[in-house]
Amino acid sequence: MPGKKEETRYRVEALGKQHNRSGFTCGSEPLDTYLRVQAGQDARKRVAATCVLCEGENNTVIGFYTLSALSVDIGAWPEHVAKKLPRYPVVPATLLGRQAIDRQLQGKGAGEHLLMDALHRSWQASRQVASVAVVVDAKDSRAVEFYTHYDFTPFVDPPIRLFLPMSVIEQLFA
Numbered sequence: 001m002p003g004k005k006e007e008t009r010y011r012v013e014a015l016g017k018q019h020n021r022s023g024f025t026c027g028s029e030p031l032d033t034y035l036r037v038q039a040g041q042d043a044r045k046r047v048a049a050t051c052v053l054c055e056g057e058n059n060t061v062i063g064f065y066t067l068s069a070l071s072v073d074i075g076a077w078p079e080h081v082a083k084k085l086p087r088y089p090v091v092p093a094t095l096l097g098r099q100a101i102d103r104q105l106q107g108k109g110a111g112e113h114l115l116m117d118a119l120h121r122s123w124q125a126s127r128q129v130a131s132v133a134v135v136v137d138a139k140d141s142r143a144v145e146f147y148t149h150y151d152f153t154p155f156v157d158p159p160i161r162l163f164l165p166m167s168v169i170e171q172l173f174a
């Protein structure tokens, strides 16, 4: 799997009042609007936590992702994964619901940096509150390709939802 490149000029932190997100444009209007309008409210209501990517000392947001807790029906997992899980009706996972990089920065490694941060944060959290995988909802086929580049596996239904087992993520960071 690619990943773990050093990009020291970037910092990733929880979205706060100090961050300027008004000019953020990633090429997907729903994602831009989410960051500008909805992200703060979702964080306050504790339905999704947003982390933002900034560069150096600058507080302008150049990327973001959201994490939430998720329950996945046992029947949704591919057979080779399900057979290793206890037969509970649902199992816990971590949802990487949204991820985006500002257009001006796309293709320069920032998306990988942000994804590695999300995986690292998810793995660390899973040591306190268990989670069997990070699940992503890709917004289109290009996003599916981005995540499969990092070894995410599509669910059978819907195939636009993919997962990476926490055991695999642990091998990246442990």
Ligand SMILES: CC(C)(COP(=O)(O)OP(=O)(O)OC[C@H]1O[C@@H](n2cnc3c(N)ncnc32)[C@H](O)[C@@H]1OP(=O)(O)O)[C@@H](O)C(=O)NCCC(=O)NCCS
Residues within 6 Å of the ligand: 002, 026, 027, 028, 031, 097, 098, 099, 100, 101, 102, 105, 106, 107, 108, 109, 110, 111, 112, 113, 137, 138, 139, 142, 143, 144, 145, 146, 147, 149
């Ligand atoms: C998808 C997105 C987050 C990727 O970020 P990025 O900064 O452009 O990606 P990077 O430059 O870090 O690319 C990292 C690696 O992924 C690969 N990659 C990037 N986009 C890819 C794609 N669509 N399909 C396959 N591989 C892709 C790159 O080639 C690179 O691989 P390499 O290091 O082996 O050469 C960004 O393009 C984006 O914000 N798109 C719009 C919103 C979106 O689609 N979000 C996704 C989920 S909802």
